[in-house]
Amino acid sequence: xxxxxxxxxFFNELxxxxxxxxxxxxxxxxxxxxxxxxxxxxxxxxxxxxSEEEVRKWEAIIxxxxxxxxxxxxxxxxxxxxxKFYVNEHTLIPRPETxxxxxxxxxxxxxxxxxxxxxxxxxxxxxxxxxxxxxxNIPQAEVFAIEISEEALxxxxxxxxENKVEVHFILQNILEVENLSLSLRAESRSLNSGKFxxxxxxxxxxxxxxxxxxxxxxxxxxxHLALFVEDNDALLFYRKIVQLAKESLTESGQLFFEINQYxxxxxxxxxxxxxxxxxxxxxxxYGNDRMIRCNL
Numbered sequence: 324x325x326x327x328x329x330x331x332x333f334f335n336e337l338x339x340x341x342x343x344x345x346x347x348x349x350x351x352x353x354x355x356x357x358x359x360x361x362x363x364x365x366x367x368x369x370x371x372x373x374s375e376e377e378v379r380k381w382e383a384i385i386x387x388x389x390x391x392x393x394x395x396x397x398x399x400x401x402x403x404x405x406x407k408f409y410v411n412e413h414t415l416i417p418r419p420e421t422x423x424x425x426x427x428x429x430x431x432x433x434x435x436x437x438x439x440x441x442x443x444x445x446x447x448x449x450x451x452x453x454x455x456x457x458x459x460n461i462p463q464a465e466v467f468a469i470e471i472s473e474e475a476l477x478x479x480x481x482x483x484x485e486n487k488v489e490v491h492f493i494l495q496n497i498l499e500v501e502n503l504s505l506s507l508r509a510e511s512r513s514l515n516s517g518k519f520x521x522x523x524x525x526x527x528x529x530x531x532x533x534x535x536x537x538x539x540x541x542x543x544x545x546x547h548l549a550l551f552v553e554d555n556d557a558l559l560f561y562r563k564i565v566q567l568a569k570e571s572l573t574e575s576g577q578l579f580f581e582i583n584q585y586x587x588x589x590x591x592x593x594x595x596x597x598x599x600x601x602x603x604x605x606x607x608x609y610g611n612d613r614m615i616r617c618n619l
Contacts, residue, residue, distance in 0.1 A: 324372075324378055325370045326360075326365065326370070327369045327370070329378070329381060330350060333349075333350055334347075334350070336385050337388055340388075340391065341388070349388060349394050351365075352394060353381070353398070356398050358373075358377070391539045392540065393416055393544055393545070395416045396410065396412060396544060401417060403417040403450075403452045403456065404456040404459075406455070406459065406486050407485070408450050408451070408455075408482050409481055411474075412545075412546065413472060413475045414475045414478050414479075415549045415550070416545065417449075419607075419608065420607045420608070420609075420613050421525055421581055422456075423607055423613070424453070424523070424525065424614050425453055425457060427579065427614060428457060429457065432464075440463045441461070441463065441520040442466075442521075443458075443461075443464045443465070443467065443521040444466075444467045444469070444503075444507075444571075445469070446468075446469050446522065446523070446524035446526065446564055447469065447470065447471070447497065447524055447525060447527070448469065448470045448475070448492070449470065449475055449478075449479065449525075449549060450475070450478055450479055450482055451468060451480070451483055451490060451492070452482070453468075454466045454479075454490045455479075455482055455483055455488055455490060457521075459488055464521075465491075466489075466490045466491065467490070467507060467519075468493065469494075469497055469507075470492065470494065471494075471495065471496045471497070471548070472546070472548065472549075473494055475549075476492055493507060497560070497563060497567075498559075498560070500567060502567075502570065503567040504518065504571050518571060518572065519571055519572055519573065521576065521578075522564070522571065522572060522578050522579070523578075523579040523580070524560070524579075524581075525580070526560035526561065527550055527551055528581075529550050529551050529552065529583065530551070530553075530583070531551055531553065531554050532554050533585075558586065558590060561590055561593060562597075564580075565578070565593065565597050565599065566597065569597065569598065575618070576618060577617070577618050578599065578615075578616070578617050579614065579615070579616050580614065580615045581613060581614055582613060584612050587615075590604075594617050598619065599618065601617055601618050602615065603615065603616045603617065
């Protein structure tokens with residue numbers, strides 16, 4: 324079979340389920356993943372031959388895509404902030420909005436000839452996409468990351484190795500921590516001062532009442548532990564992290580959050596009540612309240 328015939332078959336099988344734009348995105352992801360062909364290669368080689376064994380691989384993937392399983396889980400990888408990350412069912416799939424959060428942090432530490440060393444903590448790291456991307460782009464940073472899921476932490480450690488950076492990963496339930504600095508110093512000898520210049524978190528923030536808005540590919544496949552909070556305490560993780568950050572940020576330290584788009588005002592109010600200032604609420608590329616930065 325030639326590639327343009329395969330493309331027609333692929334689209335015909337999936338377009339009613341996913342729509343043309345998403346199917347097109349899947350197609351280009353798979354041509355590169357399975358054959359190393361970028362868009363320009365496909366344009367130049369419309370008669371590229373696909374072997375029978377390769378066709379069977381496409382058919383197996385099509386069957387999984389029909390169940391609305393995320394393509395990132397099917398192929399086991401995704402791209403985030405210009406780096407490749409391994410993903411599986413124990414981790415959330417990194418999203419463009421989180422790339423914006425990372426970019427906001429990176430922009431606060433522009434490259435200079437003799438950059439100041441800083442310490443960074445990511446809480447609820449999942450794939451490790453946030454701390455790994457920060458370390459790659461702010462190499463003078465010493466980076467720590469907390470995660471409650473042992474399986475997710477395995478993924479994050481693998482991603483750090485694959486991306487050739489050092490991040491100190493710690494298995495910890497943030498809701499059980501009473502003193503962040505003491506807890507982390509007990510787990511890692513690398514944390515000397517016990518204070519951080521940056522604390523960042525993309526914690527669970529989707530309320531159960533919002534499940535009706537969630538697509539099947541997220542609701543049925545991505546880990547609910549990393550997604551959902553109870554309706555009556557949607558800011559549970561933010562409150563805990565903010566309380567811990569008050570004792571664990573350096574004098575000029577900054578706190579960054581990804582937030583629920585419907586709870587921007589409530590999150591700002593929480594930060595104000597707990598003594599934070601210079602609060603910036605920032606929209607994502609879709610125009611939703613999505614990020615917050617502040618300091619003490």
